[in-house]
Amino acid sequence: MQAQLEKILDKNRNKIQYGNLPTYIPELTKANKDALGIYISQPDGKEFGAGDYGYKFTIQSISKVITLIMALEDWGPAYIFEKVGMEPTGDAFNSMMKLEIVRPSKPFNPMINAGAIAVTSMIKGNSPEEKIDRIMKFFKLITQNPTLEINKSIYMSEKKTGDRNRAMAYFMKDVGVINEDVEGNLDVYFRQCSIEVTCKDISRIGLFLSNNGILKETGEQLINPEYTKIAKAFMVTCGMYNASGEFAINVGIPAKSGVGGGIMAVVPGRMGIGVVGPSLDEKGNSIAGIGVLKDISKELDLSIF
Helix, strand or coil: CHHHHHHHHHHHHHHHHHCECCCCCHHHHHCCCCCCEEEEECCCCCEEEEECCCCCEECHHHHHHHHHHHHHHHHCHHHHHHHCCCCCCCCCCCCCHHHHHCCCCCCCCCCCHHHHHHHHHCCCCCCHHHHHHHHHHHHHHHHCCCCCEECHHHHHHHHHHCHHHHHHHHHHHHCCCCCCCHHHHHHHHHHHHCEEECHHHHHHHHHHHHCCCECCCCCCECCCHHHHHHHHHHHHHHCCHHHHHHHHHHCCCCEEECCCCEEEEEECCCEEEEEECCCECCCCCEHHHHHHHHHHHHHHCCCCC
């Protein structure tokens, strides 16, 4: 496995030059564009890492999967999906166009920014601090990494430049999708996106989802397995933004990307995969990371279809 991973990384490094670092969050332009790494976690305890798997990056939109299952645990599907839809949009992850032109006015799914902001507002807590504390504790538990922290520089950069997210949030407040204080809720959202992780961390999250919410280390069922299945279904249909259909055909496993360069992938019952490659394609996905996952899926016959 180790030799396979290193060979696949080497094959896909040339794709890095065709991508770019995101500029709309200024701090993300400081990332190492040439970084490329992978980590695999399996239920039997075996783990494999290759390339820059120790490289730290912010989790960004990968966090949406976890906040979704937390909100589902807090309220159940009926409440969540009264306010957030279940369909792909075909639009960019930060588009707000359909919020206004489609009725009833609600985000199409929890994997786009509008939907994730709405979901974060539904996580229980008496204050933004209590909410982010719950989120951080859950991330630390499922990654088995008690040292996880929020990257304060990137958090502040997102907060300062997040006017499009702010506009979407205020619109959703106006139409009744969000009931919480907008600025407090956005603060939680910006913080959750700024959690700093490695490939190992997100591969552990992927393993947790592959085990349908059972924590490998203790055997404890932390999340209703039905909610992890919902999350994985969204990952297949919406997890790679408006490239999700192409990814499903070419790779064939549930995955969620983030503009920090990470991709978390899940092979149900078999493994969690974490990939990092900060150089992004035009749709906001790691350009070399997609190539790596495509090759791994083909070589290891991972597609669920």
